[in-house]
Amino acid sequence: AQKITQTQPGMFVQEKEAVTLDCTYDTSDQSYGLFWYKQPSSGEMIFLIYQGSYDEQNATEGRYSLNFQKARKSANLVISASQLGDSAMYFCAMREGWGGKLIFGQGTELSVKP
Amino acid sequence: NAGVTQTPKFQVLKTGQSMTLQCAQDMNHEYMSWYRQDPGMGLRLIHYSVGAGITDQGEVPNGYNVSRSTTEDFPLRLLSAAPSQTSVYFCASRGGSTLTLSYEQYFGPGTRLTVT
Numbered sequence: 001a002q003k004i005t006q007t008q009p010g011m012f013v014q015e016k017e018a019v020t021l022d023c024t025y026d027t028s029d030q031s032y033g034l035f036w037y038k039q040p041s042s043g044e045m046i047f048l049i050y051q052g053s054y055d056e057q058n059a060t061e062g063r064y065s066l067n068f069q070k071a072r073k074s075a076n077l078v079i080s081a082s083q084l085g086d087s088a089m090y091f092c093a094m095r096e097g098w099g100g101k102l103i104f105g106q107g108t109e110l111s112v113k114p
Numbered sequence: 115n116a117g118v119t120q121t122p123k124f125q126v127l128k129t130g131q132s133m134t135l136q137c138a139q140d141m142n143h144e145y146m147s148w149y150r151q152d153p154g155m156g157l158r159l160i161h162y163s164v165g166a167g168i169t170d171q172g173e174v175p176n177g178y179n180v181s182r183s184t185t186e187d188f189p190l191r192l193l194s195a196a197p198s199q200t201s202v203y204f205c206a207s208r209g210g211s212t213l214t215l216s217y218e219q220y221f222g223p224g225t226r227l228t229v230t
Contacts, residue, residue, distance in 0.1 A: 105156050
């Protein structure tokens, strides 16, 4: 069965420093996709970044990059130059099949200290 | 575009009552889904639809019904509410193109439901 594991319930980072949020996944599919979503205290789900299993290069979106290590089945999110507004819950998710079904991890709560 | 809209934003029900959570999208997306989020947990899929007239169960379907009569709307029905259904409910949609970002799910703002 497909599964997403986020082993860090909470993380602290100093403002302007980089932080890595861990995500490992388990799937027997050859084609899959990995997402990261941000959920601030207001509750909405904000799409950050996507990596397809066949993408040769790691995905990047502004200050976000996804460190994709296929052999290790990991898809860690790297946030560079943390800002106070980055304080939120972060969810890793995997696309199941070619449809839109997503499997989510339990999330990591990131707190950015001034 | 309004994106994905959900109503109501908040709802309190008594055990045994029924209600419908509304979800609509104006992006002509084929795929729509409902998730629930419990405290300290990620989102779990309740039901999904790959197009009008086609629905299927997700990971936690018990106690919920769905139907998809139009592309735009995907209501979630609670037939007899139970305290275990206290949760935040998110509706999401995605398009069907071959571009990478077509896999992106657009989430609604959520409905916070409390069952007493």
